[in-house]
Amino acid sequence: MTIPRAAKTQRRTRIQEAKEEQILEAALDVFSVSGFRGSTIDQIAEVAGMSKPNLLYYFRTKEAMHRALIDRVLFTWLEPLRAFDAEGNPESEIRSYIRRKLEMARDFPRESRLFANEMLQGAPHVEDELKGPLKQLVDEKAEVIRSWTKAGKIAKCDPYHLIFSIWSTTQHYADFDVQVRAVLGQEHAGAGRFEDAARFLEQLFIDGLKVKPVPDAS
Amino acid sequence: MTIPRAAKTQRRTRIQEAKEEQILEAALDVFSVSGFRGSTIDQIAEVAGMSKPNLLYYFRTKEAMHRALIDRVLFTWLEPLRAFDAEGNPESEIRSYIRRKLEMARDFPRESRLFANEMLQGAPHVEDELKGPLKQLVDEKAEVIRSWTKAGKIAKCDPYHLIFSIWSTTQHYADFDVQVRAVLGQEHAGAGRFEDAARFLEQLFIDGLKVKPVPDAS
């Protein structure tokens, strides 16, 4: 019988694990550029170096591949935010959060683009995750930030929009990489652009969030 | 003869102008969500309320539609940056630039997403525009900002990354709208979110760029 598709078996053989990894790696290449609708199984199969029916032996549908990919990416993608520590020093926490996010944009640009593609299309496959686990995590960290402002450790500001702005500025270097390179030109588009970005963003956020001397009407 | 396609005629009839407008409007709907590869002429035709061959009478290929759309969007999209005035007061210039960009994200989210989709795919259709006109415009404005820092009007910072960060933070509210809504929840995801964002971003950039008292070693 050939009925028991890979997914059904209890124990995953080494070969299964390896092939699924190989497929998801190729799928990430393709989905991150063309989005779900714009990607084809044939493309993924070619990148993976396998036949199309062979892909479909491990993942029954195109959606299944995409779903598996999204699930995996979503988890690791939120790790920097999870590491955000309430006990830590606000300035250094924000600083290292920016650093971490920027490192991810540099080291895992495909993952960032996969996620961006999904958002642009209205998150048809992950809306529940956004409204559930993601919102919950952000709510939690927003509360931490709010406590910092209340304690006078950082300037008063909307914690949600602070998080959004860190997300957007850092992911920009992955999602809009072509634009960044084009605008910076050959001279400044080298590997150093991430260091420059880090310096700028740290300055912006740290100084922008410093507690300001109240011009109190006395 | 039916050979002279619409594009070939010198004078554009009223009906041509209207239909082309109607098509591009529909194309914007579709392309902005699914990207170039993920969109189909049939989808656009249905949204436009016209038959597929009728679309192809006005635009010979799917690429021609996309190209026409991109050209139009790219121009209006850069208007806020063009309005950036070297003579003006730095603080109010930056403030109004952020406002304008945020208003565009609110009023023209499809245009923002169309552009974002193109970037994610590596800008296969507009790389020349990025390296040419766009880079030139940004270079020019970056020089303005640099002059401000040299004059001590704003804190010393990398003008390119400053522009990038304004782009990314503002466009985020168009491109990642689903995520923003999901995280903010029903209570705070209303129309007011743009006002909240404006307040936060203005504070961040204005305070973050204030000239800091030098802790000079005296």
Next chain:
DNA sequence: CGATAATTTGACCGATTGGTAAACATTACA
């Protein structure tokens, strides 16, 4: 070894893709 299960592939299917041909309908204008 033998046999059973797991893996891989070529051939194929119906649906959809971008695009065409030509007949038909409408408009502009002398």
Next chain:
DNA sequence: TGTAATGTTTACCAATCGGTCAAATTATCG
């Protein structure tokens, strides 16, 4: 009004799409 140009539609095409199937191949293990 007539007629030529413009605009629209039906029918269609080859290529590609997501996915199936049965046969062939390979790994596993007693």
